[in-house]
Amino acid sequence: MTPPDAQPSSGVAVRRMEDLLNDTPDGTWRVARLAEHPAILVIEFPDLLTQGAALNRLAALIEKRGTPRDRVLTPEELALLMQKTGDSAATFYQGHDYAGSSVIRFFAQIARQGLPLNPDEERLRTTLQNAGLLDSRARAASTDEAQAPSQALIAFTAVQADDPATLADEEVDARRRETVLRHELSHGFFFTHKGYQKQVIGFWRDVLNESQRRAFRIFLGDLEYDTSDETLMANETQAFLMHTPDPRVFSGSHLGWPEHHLHDLRAKFRQHVPALQIFSAW
Numbered sequence: 038m039t040p041p042d043a044q045p046s047s048g049v050a051v052r053r054m055e056d057l058l059n060d061t062p063d064g065t066w067r068v069a070r071l072a073e074h075p076a077i078l079v080i081e082f083p084d085l086l087t088q089g090a091a092l093n094r095l096a097a098l099i100e101k102r103g104t105p106r107d108r109v110l111t112p113e114e115l116a117l118l119m120q121k122t123g124d125s126a127a128t129f130y131q132g133h134d135y136a137g138s139s140v141i142r143f144f145a146q147i148a149r150q151g152l153p154l155n156p157d158e159e160r161l162r163t164t165l166q167n168a169g170l171l172d173s174r175a176r177a178a179s180t181d182e183a184q185a186p187s188q189a190l191i192a193f194t195a196v197q198a199d200d201p202a203t204l205a206d207e208e209v210d211a212r213r214r215e216t217v218l219r220h221e222l223s224h225g226f227f228f229t230h231k232g233y234q235k236q237v238i239g240f241w242r243d244v245l246n247e248s249q250r251r252a253f254r255i256f257l258g259d260l261e262y263d264t265s266d267e268t269l270m271a272n273e274t275q276a277f278l279m280h281t282p283d284p285r286v287f288s289g290s291h292l293g294w295p296e297h298h299l300h301d302l303r304a305k306f307r308q309h310v311p312a313l314q315i316f317s318a319w
Contacts, residue, residue, distance in 0.1 A: 049168045051075065054222065054319050058215055062195035068164055073319045077225035078170050080192045085127035085207055088194050090157035092133045093126060095143045099135060102263045109147045122261055128205040132217040134224035137170050137188035144171065189228035191221040216283035223280035226316050227272050233312035240309050241271035252292040279306055
């Protein structure tokens with residue numbers, strides 16, 4: 038494995054993926070560097086609502102379909118977007134993943150706009166500063182993403198029950214929790230391991246045919262991802278194809294394919310993305 042770009046910061050726990058899954062949630066924000074690849078910072082939130090309060094505006098800036106890429110939404114604009122898409126603060130995303138440079142850009146942009154942070158966004162900023170993901174350039178509202186450390190932030194939540202008072206399904210059982218973590222960790226690996234990223238983009242561009250890319254675009258568009266972002270499409274494709282073991286979340290039927298088609302495509306991925314072996318060793 039190539040050396041990670043970021044080393045664990047003082048005071049931040051270092052946990053293996055297995056530990057993250059097996060530790061008993063205690064109702065708090067749990068923050069750790071991933072032992073297998075410390076450039077990835079993991080936050081486990083106590084529930085989807087808290088996660089959403091901390092990260093939904095960041096998601097809207099970076100990858101949500103139909104949202105501006107040059108400004109952060111106000112709380113009122115975010116509420117209108119959720120009303121339009123049928124989402125709630127809890128169901129905007131079940132997990133989150135961002136390159137460290139994108140997190141820096143979010144806090145820099147919100148400062149330029151003069152928008153207040155909500156309490157969970159304030160806590161997130163402090164947490165990331167203490168963990169070393171937001172450095173002095175970020176605190177100074179730097180816009181130079183090329184100079185930002187090569188790190189990643191991923192988030193998942195503890196197990197929670199569905200809220201019967203809402204139409205959305207907020208349930209996160211043990212199987213879904215593990216699936217979300219594995220899915221988001223693959224994004225973290227994509228952001229911080231340049232060899233894997235290059236191979237994944239090559240798989241999307243050169244191995245998949247146009248019909249296959251179209252099927253993934255339709256699927257990801259239905260999930261409100263920005264389908265015009267080619268890197269995002271490649272990144273989400275690798276995460277769903279190779280790192281989403283819960284068939285309730287992803288299976289051949291989600292693409293309108295028989296399962297053997299998906300099986301064959303996974304075999305091609307393993308052949309054309311040898312860096313996968315590093316991630317799979319976790």
